[in-house]
Amino acid sequence: MADTRLIQGRYLLLDLIGRGGMGEVWRARDESLGRHVAVKCLKPMGRQHEPSYLRVLRERFRREARVAASLQHRGITVVHDFGESEGVLYLVMELLDGRNLSQLLEDNKQHPLPVPEVIEIAAQVGAALAYTHRQGVVHRDLKPANIVRLTDGTVKICDFGIARLAHDIGFSARLTGTGIAMGTPHYMSPEQIGAGNVDHRSDLYSLGCVLYEIATGTPPFDMDDAWSVLVGHRDTPPRPPRELRPALPEAFEDVVLDLLAKDPGDRPADAGEFVRRITGLPLHRLPPDGPTWAGRTAEPPRLPGWARSMTTGGKAAGSGRPAPQPGPAAALTGRWTHPWAPAAGPTAPSGPAGGPLPPPPAERPPPEALAELAGRHGEGLRLARLDRWAEAGEVQRAVVAEREHLLGPDHPDTLASRYELAFALSRLGRAREALHEFARTAAGRERVLGADHPDTLAARQETAYVLGQLGRHFEAHQVYTAVLAARDRVMGPDHPDTLRCRHNLAFNLGRLGRAAESHALARDVAAARARVLGPDHPDTLVTRYEVGYALGQLGRWTEALHTYQAVAAARARVLGPDDPDTLAARYEAGICLGRLGRSAEALELYRALVEDRTRAQGPAHPDTLRARHGIGVNLGRLGRWEEALAEARDVCAIRARVLGPDDPDTLVSRREVAVALGWLGRWSDALAVYRDVAQARQRVLGADHPDALASRHDEAHCLEQLGRSAEAVELYRQVAAVRRTRAGRGQLT
Template sequence: MADTALIQGRYQLLDLIGRGGMGEVWRARDESLGRLVAVKCLKPLGQRDTAFMRVLRERFRREARVAAGLQHRGVTVVHDFGEYDGVLYLVMELLDGHNLSQLLEANGRRPLPVAEILDIAGQVAAALAYTHEQDIVHRDLKPANVMRTVDGAVKICDFGIARLGHDIGFSSKLTGTGIAMGTPHYMSPEQIAGGAVDRRSDLYSLGCVLYELATGVPPFDDGDAWAVLVGHRDAPPEPPRTHRAELPEPLERVILGLLAKSPAGRPQDAGELGRFLAEVWPTAPSVLPPAARGLPTWALAMSTGCKANAGMGPGPAPVALRTVTPPGGFVGGLTGPWTGPMELPPVVNPVVNPVVDQVADRVVNPAAAAVATVAAPPPSTLVSRHNEGLSLGRLGRWEEAEAVHHALAAERSRTLGSAHPDTLASRYEVAFALCRLGRHADAARAYEQVAAGREHTLGPDHPDTLAARQEMGYVLGRLGRHAEAHRTYTAVLASRERTMGPDHPDTLRCRHNLAFSLSRLGRLEESHRVAREVADARARVLGEFHADTLVTRYEVAYALGRLGRWAEALGAYHAVAEARARTVGPDHPDTLAARYETGVSLGRLGRCEEALEVYRELAGARTRAHGPADPETLRARHGLGVNLGRLGRWEEALAESREVGTLRERVLGADHADTLVSHRETAVALGQLGRWAEALKLYRQVADARQRVLGAAHPETHNSRNDEAHCLARLGRTAEATELYRQVAALTVRQAAPRTRESLSGGFGPEPSDRL
């Protein structure tokens, strides 16, 4: 294929990035859309007659359509397929990362950290659950077919193509046996026997993959292909802990359960495996044992040892409005030919200086630093620790992740220098963890330090420099500094468009963030226009159902709501919810978030009965997934109470808002914005029921809290004081009401502070003139 520079006049082959039994994989440019893609060229082996090739082409088209129809973030996207000059080809998304086989090789064939294995297992199980629901079995799951991208996502490759391999002639044959096989180290017993295979065969292969990640070797690895097959068919695998004694027993039992010889002894589907992984590992010792929770038979033996790996699960929901570009290079490995510690020049900005000591380099004892330099661990150990921190973050264990990255940043600074890209990569991850922990001021200082260091070392337009700057914009927005965030995004966007082009995913991500900041600055028409343009571009470049496309469609809907175009907002939110239900599942947090906004839109359109049903279903789903006191459960119940009031069912609305307010105060705190929203809703219901004295007490409590937290000049404080004055008037205390109205009117608001998301999306309900 090297002589063919352009396929179908569209795909320009640039360089060969892989070669294997299925042919070659090229990095290529899609000249029509201006994006980089991967092109897999599949060429049949040997001489084939015309009839065979005709059947083969039809089979290829059918299998390629199967692959192209899969829309899940855990499955590699197939953009196009066809035949050119006798070569069958597939056009796929170009992934930035390494397959699991490469990760093991880069790690010296040593096993991966446990947290990394569990994260990979959860993501692969989720992808298999989706594909198995489509009645698609992979048949050739192996480390080389599972990609780990640089942002931590795990993607399975070659769906729909594995079955094609045997027909084309890629399958190996055991000498003298005539038994066709795929990759012997990962084949299920039923596959070896040539019988029918189903989804449980993929789960056996997954068990083989996890065994190798956990021990460094496949479960059967006798060198001779026949011996490997006989081992899969007849021999019990050695328990993984015979290779790696510190491996947690529950993980060993998961792997051995997947490697059961009989399909009936394995999990019956990937969804069952994923649910079990998510349920067992995060449990505390006080919860019921697995048998009492009705866990499957294959998993009953896994009740011991769970405490050592608390926190295992499917990982946190994706962060919609932040950059996830990782630090450059291969997951934290050494990135350049540095000959000694490299130091940054002094940082002039006094806001940045404290970061070196406060955030990234807490070890300040010179003697200890000297000892650490002499006894510095090998680079592979540092890479392993970096990956451990990344895995902890993906599991939502941000305090632990911050501690790991923090210690690693200090160690890298001592051994490599503060300007080394790996030191800055660790500091970047420190900042990221601080942001997820809600420590946005600390995160802003840390990102500023990383951005300054990368600009000095790598240049102002380097992707890693821009990633740090873009994260800086995000945390500025979280701090309410939206004008600064807007300036930051504008500068980063100009650089990204200049160096990467307007349709590069990182450019589109920055434009998405710009739309978000425009919205928070009140520039709603601009925000809507930019968000719509980004959504259309992402659909063209990434696909209509890509997670990033749906995030921006969500932002378009939000802008429509802010503009009062609620019917259009409802349609947009509904489309996002439907798409997310198809791609990530009906109970995924992202799907539920979109459904929540459909409830908001229905309420604003006066369709309160429908809104009531949406919130009731949401509250049930959130309760099942996260418990009755989870903030998102309470948010759904708050919407339920608001719409009960809109329907005039004030006694029910009062009971609901009062209970939600009590729970929010206990979970979030007395002065939290959501708690105050609920207390105000309770006061509204009391007023509607004529209980004005009780309502006054609550209105005053909310006003005092908002003044204490937000300041006397904040619009929400003004609204609360007006609520209080209105209530005084209803109680006949006209003079007090008039004076309070006068005081509020006298306060000049020089710069309107942004309202909370809940107030903007209908959480507060209409203002007093509409409700009282």
């Protein structure tokens, strides 16, 4: 949409102010009325959708947009216009001058907001919900990012109707075993999670989650994985907010806990009842927060937003009131606010190993610059949570450069951004760049924090992971072993991070070809995770999945098949049948069937899997294409090589378009084309494809990468089939020499 600067000849797009899973938000000028507006441009609808589907989608969009435009309340963002332009659906809304609640928490370094502000926000949001619920409209996606506080104190709810529209377009919230692809489960009601009946009381539950977070600094169920969050919403009573922040009024805690009742019938009857209870709290009797909350003390009652510009005269607040002194969180002007940061006084500070801390910069960075960088770092994290790794990486790269200039290369904040940059590069498949950044992060953290600090160990563990990505599994094994020893010593054998490292070590042993050791270690880790986390926890199931892989390496395909089938059934039960991790276990079960010679069953499984993945993830999703690749492989095993060739070519073309011509999956498909050509006796054609794959792998992975060497071996085999034995022998000799060199460097066992 950025290329089409003028929509419908009226709305001139000026600046991109936000980007999300469904599209972009632009600051624009309404050329007809001469006012600035916000324009939300939803993602262009793909060609894969049928015309009948698109007609239904457009009608649903118009209906939801009309509902949103009909809402007239000072607490609801005004929708001025909507329509479609060149295949892009758009909404024109009032341009808000303020910060959403997620940004307010980030501005406050994730400390909770002052109690009077929390209660005022609660009252305003409650009033807006009371109005919309009377109109029969349920938001369905209430969360901090959808609630904006304007500069005058007015609070507005955004994106009415967008949640249901997202579901229809295919961007509905989806939970995975390792994170959240779209949306977040932290504010979902139990009935939303269980696909039950959703009414206005679901919004009240989500509001309870929002208030809990802005009042305590953390959501009610803030676990490391989506599955645990889901279970928390469904089964676990939330921890009372006053345990996290004793300064909260008891009556406020009671209201929030009532909102978070598991049974909708146990929540307030409606938003009006909630507003009556929250506005009945006596603001003038709120206790001070005390020193725990960044030096804040009790604040005077805040006026409502509409009265914020009124004044009461000079005598109202008295004169000569001393200016408040900034607390620790506000005093970040060059010194490091970490447990070992120096206190005021003549004693020279020392670092974690007893040596002096690196000196602060000669000139203290301006606090506003540091706050702005912290906000941008947080934005990078948000993009990463949405799997928008390229954007997240660019944000963190810029923040690293500026933090390094202001704070120095070894400042913990600089290293935190460098770690996130490396993580993004790893997820983008740019393993060499990621390795460089992780290594710099680990070295800096070891200097500043010490070798056994959890942050240092985290960076070293990710270093091992990208070494594995690069095929340097022996080096990865050495790093994993050292990190595991430190985690065992510092954290204990059953700590989740220790178990994660042991899992990674088992994974890497498998890639080293040490299948028996990999199987034994993975089996032990699975048992420990089942004991510590539960038998159906996603981490436990991930390790059981790895047990299946090791069994396959050992040729124990029947046991591997049973393991994958059990993992798939457990994941379907706790994550859902269409969760990507559930589908991945089914995919591996198909691999086992093929290896057991049961290719007809494998073919049937993969065809059903393609259908399910197409529905859940789309026809061009890499996982859908992986299942289609399985169809081609098993067609070949059944001797149906013409069909196998056609399938391989089709998958290869889509992968080249979606993933890129040199992506590893694309190259796997191109190799499968060559395999089919060889079985059809078209060896000259096969040789050209094999050479193309070998050259691409050498270019991308390096000449000594195992996959590049395997491709050159394929090429030699093809030469042999063509009767060009001398060339084949020479190529076999070159491959063997490279492998000996790698072994001599200690990169192979």
